[in-house]
Amino acid sequence: MAHLDSIYIFCSNKLRHQGWTQNWTKIKGVHTNIKDICQALQLAVKQCDQDTIPVSFHPINEMASLENLNQLEPTFMYTQIFKDILLDMEHNKHAIQYFITYCRRYGFVSSIHINCFEKEYRPQLAIWWYTSPSNIYSMLNYALSTLNVDTIxxxxxxxxxxxxxxxQLYEEQLSTYGKETFIVYRGQGLHKLDFEKLQKTNGGLMSFNNFLSTSKDKEVSLEFARRASKKLNMVGILFIMSIDPCIESTLFASIKEKSYFKKEDEVLFSMHTVFRVSAIKPMDNKNEFYQVELQLTSVDDQQVRLLTDRIREEAGDGTGWQRLGNLFLKMGHFNKAEKFYNVLLKHTSDGSERALYYNQLGFIHSYHGNYGKAVWYYEKTLEIEQKILSSNDPDLGSSYTNIGTVYSKMGEYSKALSSHEKALRIRQKTLPSNDPSLGSSYNNIGSVYNNMGEYAKALSSHQKALEIRQKAFLSNHPSIGSSYNSIGSVYDNMGDYLKALSFYEKALDIWQETLPSSHPNFASSYNNIGSLYYKIGECSKALSSHKKALEIQQMTLPLNHPDLATSYNNIGSVYNKMGEYYEALSFYYRALRIREKTLPSNHRLLATSYNNIGGVYENMRENTKALSYYERALEVYQKILPSDHSDLANSYNNIGSVYDSMAEYPKALSFYDRALEIREKTLPSSHPDLAISNWYMGSVFNDMEDYSKALLYSERALNVWQSALPPTHPHIKTVKESIEIVTQKL
Incomplete structure (x- = not known):
């Protein structure tokens, strides 16, 4: 019953119901007269509207951290941008007719009132309709408090x-105020959680993010506050508002002559009134009723100016709606942004605007991991741009980049490379040689080559990107951090872990200087560093890094996002190496469930999950299950990868390992040999994976009692590991002990 505010009973015998209704706090009255109950209901509706006006609080200490926009209340920012946009726009008769149709379709306003509105509405009657019992006030208040973009x-x-x-009224009435400060009142309820925020805001700012209704009659406002104080989880507030007519502030006017209710001495403020909280005083002994003194702020108030300038800066350039969309995305409110852009698509037939909105929807779906939808939206953007732009327009380059990025996430690397190369060609023709967009293109191409296992080409592209970014940006720019991170990833895949760690740490240092702590780049950085520590056997450091990555992702990503699967997978790998197999399986299966929901059936990351689960079952000596998962992984890899890809080598190696455990040595050797052949062809001579292949081959020959070959392969493994790993690494100790045993058998 939380959504039920009040109950009113209409009956023929009031005495019959007065007793039992006293036990129900939500029953507010028993009435026998239709006029009385209608008046009571009107008052109750007004009370609910008063209590639900969207408000925001801005303590003084918040101003020191305005660099992080996430610390500002979203309603404050969005309604500020809405106000800027809507007051700048031109509105014609079609807008009024659309509103009438909208109300009829969704039933927001009764048919009697909307028919009357259609016949009689004129701009100079806006206040009359706002104060009338037509539900228009409630409709607007609800839209702004819930940020219902379509209704707004x-x-x-x-x-x-x-x-x-x-x-208009403000300008007409200004001379009547003189220079004397005057007082207006407002009675309403605040939820206890909001009241706690208000208490922390003493001396700071409070904003009403709608049109604000106040009264010159203190008793009327007191009654609203008293009624609110009796509601569950509410605190009754009597706001005493000090208004200096000499300062430039939010517009206000006495609307007594224009209001539907002529008897009410009401002062109405325009949207987004900001006050300074000067005092908070209790008015009872139960902590349920307070007097709060507010002072209307000037538009030149330093704290107000900081807030509004910061919001406008974050919203960026472009039309009003584009700025609001930018703000939604920067704040990470992707669901609101998606609804917003779909609404805008319904309202425009302009090609360039539709291209922009499709592009933003592509970005949102890519962020959510809905890659098929993302490609569809990006290709709709490209389709429009190819009709309205020249063939070398930089915006075409951006669209090809977006499409390439999504294809890369889908594991379709040839399509990704093709799109990124198209973007690069356009940018090379139209942009200066040190333009950051060129750096982005080289970085994207490098990432695709890295995923394809072509590490020399990947390094070359990433180095070009870094050189451009170093010319274009300051040394601690986040994009330079991204280049270091990308280069580190290539060295990581090449098995040069010291170089990889050096670049990962450079990236992390830059991002820690320049980005908020919940930024997705940190998750990427911690995951990369964790994976590297895992490879060199430092499991506690690896687990710590991967858990940091997961913590950031859980704060910022939807539950089924593919990046969460990556972190679950990484944590599972560490637990597997630590021998905690049930923990490992738990995390691996979480990763697999996400990937099966969000990725195509032949995606490389699904094969990774199959491989990892197979590995745990192998460690648990459940060879049949292990072999089943390894074979599923191999099936995917053979469909999507070139025949000499390193992931195929890993897959052959895993299957060989199971056959080795099952003492089926010829089969084991066959798969180990295929893995070794690929690795010798594609990896540098000091790569640890070469050591693993040689070590496994040596182990099988030892089991087959072919000790000379066992010694040969074991010594090869030792040579590689000694050049790639710390001298205390357990692999080195193990292989040395094995060599001693084999030597004794010769």
Missing amino acids: ITMGFFICHLHQQIQ
Whole structure:
């Protein structure tokens, strides 16, 4: 019953119900007269509207951390941008008709009122309609408190007309105020959690993120506050607002002559009024009723200016709606952004605008891991741009880049490479040689080559990207950190772990200087460092890094995002190496479930999951299950990878290992030999994977009692590991002991 605010009973015998209704706090009255119950209901609706107006709080200490926009309340930012946009727009008769159709379709306003609105509405009657019992006020209040983008846009003309009428009255009435500060009142309820925020804001700012209704009649406001104090989890507040008419601030006006209710002495403020909280005083002994003193701030108030400038800076350039969309995305409110762009698509037929909105929807679906939908939206963007832009327009390069990035995430590397190379060719023709967009293209191409196992080409591309970025940016720019991270990844795959760690740490140092602590780049960095520690056998450091990555991702990503699967997979690998097999399986299966939901059936990462689960079952001596998962992985790899790819080598190696455990030595040797052949062809001579292949071959020959070959392969393994790993690594100790045993058998 949480959504039920009040109950009113209409009956013929009031005495019959007065007793039992006293036990139910939500029953507010028993009425026998239709006029009385209608008046009570109107008052209850107004009370609910008063209590649900969206408000925001900005303590003084918050201003020191304005670099992190996430610390500002979203409603404050969005309504500020909405106000800027809607007041700048032109609204015609079509907007009014669309609103009427919208209300009829969704039933927000009764048919009687909307028919009357259609016949009689004019801009100079905006205040009358706002204060009337037509539900328009409630509709607007709900839209702004829930950030219902569709309703806000639909009511844009009304917001603009209401503001303009307040402005006209303000200009007419200004001379009557003189220079004396005057007081207005507002009674309402605040949820206890909001009241706690208000208490922390003493001396700071409080904003009302809607049009604000106040009264010159203290008793009327007191009654609203008293009624609110009796509600569950609510605190009754009497706001005493000090208004200095000499300062430039949010517009306000007495609307007594324009209101539906002529008897109410109401002062109405335009959207987004900001006050400074000067005092908070209890008015009872139960901590349920407070007097809060507010002072209207000037538009030149330093704290207000900091807030609004920061928001406008983050929203960026472009049209009003584009700036609002930018803000949604920068704040990470992707679901709101998706609804917003779909609404905008319904409202425009302009090609360039539709291309932009499709592009942003592609970005959102890519972020959520819906790669098929992301490609569809990006290709819709490209289709429009190819019709309206020249063949070398930089925006085409951006679209090819976006498509290539998604194909890369889908594991379709040839398509990804083709798209990124198209983007590079366009940018080379139209941009200066040190433009950051060229750096991005080289970085993207390098990442694809890295995934394809072509490490020399990957390094070359990433080095070009780094050189461009070092010319274009300051030394601690996040993009330079991205280049270091990418180069580290290539060295990591090449088995040069010391170089890889050096580049990973350079990237992390830059990002720690320049990015908020929950930025996705940190998850990438911690995962890379964790994987590297895993490879060199430092499991506790690896686990710590991977858990840091997971913590960031769980704060910022949806539950089924592919990046979460990566972290679950990495943590599973560490637990597997530590011998905690049930923990390992738990994390591996979490990763697999996400990947099966979000990726195509032949995606490389699915094969990775199959391999990893197979590895745990092998360690648990459940060879049949292990072989089943390894073979599923090999089946995927053979469909999507070139015949000499390193992942195929790993897969052959894993299957060989199971046959080795089952004492089926000829089969084991066959698979080990295929793995070794690929690794000798594609990896540098000091790569640890070469040591693993030689070690496994030596182990099988030892079991087959072919000791000369066992010694040959074991010594090869030792030579590689000594050049690639720390001298205390357990692999080195193990192979030395094995060589001693084999030597004794010769």
